[in-house]
Amino acid sequence: MQTPKRANDYLLHIEDLYKSYGNKLILDNIDLSVTSGELCTVVGPSGCGKSTLLRIILGQEAQDRGHIHIDGKPADFPDTRRGIVYQRYSLFPNLTVLDNTLLGFNLRHNWWQRRRQRKQFEQQALHYLSRVRLEEHAGKYPHELSGGMQQRAAIAQALIMRPRILLMDEPFGALDPQTREDMQLFLLELWEQEKMTIFFVTHDLEEAAYLGTRIFVLSRFYSDERGHDEQQRGAKIVADHHLPQVASASDIKKQPAFIELLESIRRAGFDPDVLQHAREFNLQHPDAFQTLTDSETGIDKI
Template identity: 45%
Template sequence: MAEAASLDLDLSGRPTSGAGAPAGVVLREVSKAFGEIVALERVDLTIADGEFVAVVGPSGCGKSTLLRLISRLAAPTTGSITVFDDASPLPPRGMSIVFQNHVLLAWRTVLDNVLFPADMVGERRDHYRDKAMELLETVGLAEFAGRYPHELSGGMRQRAAIARALLLKPNLLLMDEPFGALDALTREQMRLDLEALWLKNRMTVLFITHSIDEAVLLADRVIVMTPRPGRIERIMPVGIRRPRGLAARRDPEFLEKSGEITEIFLSRGVLHRED
């Protein structure tokens, strides 16, 4: 049976997560259908302000649809979504999105790509130059600030995309399989880099992934989705001590939680045991 996220109220009447932190994102009875195809069905979820939540599930289970609904790039068929107390249909203020494809502008340097959000909101670029260079330093790209995207590796381009997403200090960072196109070693380094950035900035993160390991190693809670129609099968807290370096793969809780998620997917027929 699906384990629903708890929803409480603090003294101001604002919704909170089960841990008592003010809620960043609240979904109530959210469903999404495309014609006769139901992508998501009756999703209830509360994400705390500053929480890192990963969503893992098979292809077609509605993970990316969930992200699009929260970003308001699409509207739910039924149910309600609030983002930092805002229920309007417009994209939430203070939101950034990182996709699997880095979407860097080929004619701009790495630094100019990172500064692009300032251009989009009409801010003076020189006010953000130091912040952009600080972010590039954090993701190991300061010496490549003057290079163009075609001169970078796939992992470097994705690091630049993450730096760009953080330029305006978003309250909410939505990440749709950002490491999906990367090789295993680069993915592992990106996982370490992303956690370091999150620990420094403490924004609310919703991270979509197919990788069980990635979800458990990054998240405060892992949302396990069923095959279509997508429902929440389990909400699994992860208490591995941070920062979760390479040694986290040997942590007993990592082995326990990744094993539990694997068993869920085996029971659902998403994975199959070897003969």
């Protein structure tokens, strides 16, 4: 079993994280650590707790137990160290693209500062809009943009605050297949140029394996020594792989090694009939670690 990592050595570090809603355990002893520059993808069956994990990392939702650190410092409340892009509704419909991008500044500065620094803020907003190829559309309202353009504006809105980590919850989930593929390529390019750290949630396995440098599989389909009552168990990271770099090569999706990888992830996380034991999860990534309790490993029964 991998030993715990030091929070100080990682950009994002989570240890012993638990979260329930009512009497239903959702996240069950989650451990993970991420270094700067990784494009991490998180997959798992619908309802397993991916968005909940993201909201906790964002500081928007409180965990029941456990620690979250960013750059070695506690991250229990939202701040500019984390940016977020949702599947939709990241943009305010009554604000132009430029004003949507400026939103973070406007919320952080008082009226006087905004007035004095408006030109400077606007220049930065236009810089980020050009990074997402929207500078020509700065004066438009969200409903005047295509779905892909709206998501690019949402990315600019998040990036302008220079977050240490960009959280994305199914950001391309509402796009048609062609736009989705274009946006995947676009995100890879932007990630390379900006040297970002990204935590990208999707329930599309192919998207996750294609985009990521690392993939986390979150699932309740596993076994341990706590007995057969599945209701008592929440989701865990059941696999954590390094992924080969495939940037820009979308035909990789048809290659046998890629298809095999998808199949192994599907078995590990998505098949309710395949219940891997918690001691045998495929946690191959060098940064992976696992802090199983005695009741999970069965030591307390010996």
